[in-house]
Amino acid sequence: MTATNNVVKGGQVPLKNVASFMTLTLRLQSRSPHLPGFGVFYGPSGFGKTEASIYAQNKTNAVRVEVGETWSIKKLLQELLFELRIQPKGTISDLADQVKAALGDDPRRPLIIDEADKLLRKGGMLEVIREIGDVAGCPVILIGEEMLPEKLAVHERFHNRVLDWTGAEQCDQEDVAALAAALYRGVTIAPDLLAEIARQSDGRARRICNNLDEAMKLAKNKGLKTVDLAAWGGTKFNTNTPPGARYITATRRRSA
Missing domain, CATH: 1.10.8 (Helicase, Ruva Protein; domain 3)
Known part of the structure; x- marks a missing residue:
């Protein structure tokens, strides 16, 4: 990976958000049996949420996927099974059962869902993740943008199961x-x-x-x-301010 991904040959750079994500993961892993196992890590783009989750994935052997814009429930389950090194077989229900069984075999192994905002755009995808977490009993962490907690508030069955909401912080x-x-x-x-x-x-x-x-x-x-x-000196900084509109005056060509 390149420098813009905050990764070096020895692993992820130990930024504060890496520590925050690991704290969230460990809390879910060590929770009491009667507590829910869902967590949400949220914040604006560019805060290093994905890199923090990759660090946790490497440390805990987590199953981690980034939800694609065009994914269906079937595609989500197929990708989870791919990460679990299991050959998908059967119907969508069969695929879901395979995922539940595999994660249930090691309930301390976290399931990390990046780009989780996209789960809410497709009917039933969030419920599939909730069901997997409930049945397998494993930690489930959703990663998304700053408004993800507010978006989840209308999904009461999932929202009520979130044990910890952790916001990514700006780099200092x-x-x-x-x-x-x-x-x-x-x-x-x-x-x-x-x-x-x-x-x-x-x-x-x-x-x-x-x-x-x-x-x-x-x-x-x-x-x-x-x-x-x-x-x-006068070198331009890469900032959050887009360049202003350019006003270009058309030059008329003179007649020969």
């Missing part, structure tokens, strides 16, 4: 420093530039990586070992 200067140290060794980013990158990036890991990449290009082009705000 400490997270920016961790990314810089892990992804771009050999060049030091000064504290003033780290703080400004965190601010200009709106705390979003993807934008932070883009800005760090610009800092590395600057260091390479100028032969610098340390890049600070002064060295950054």
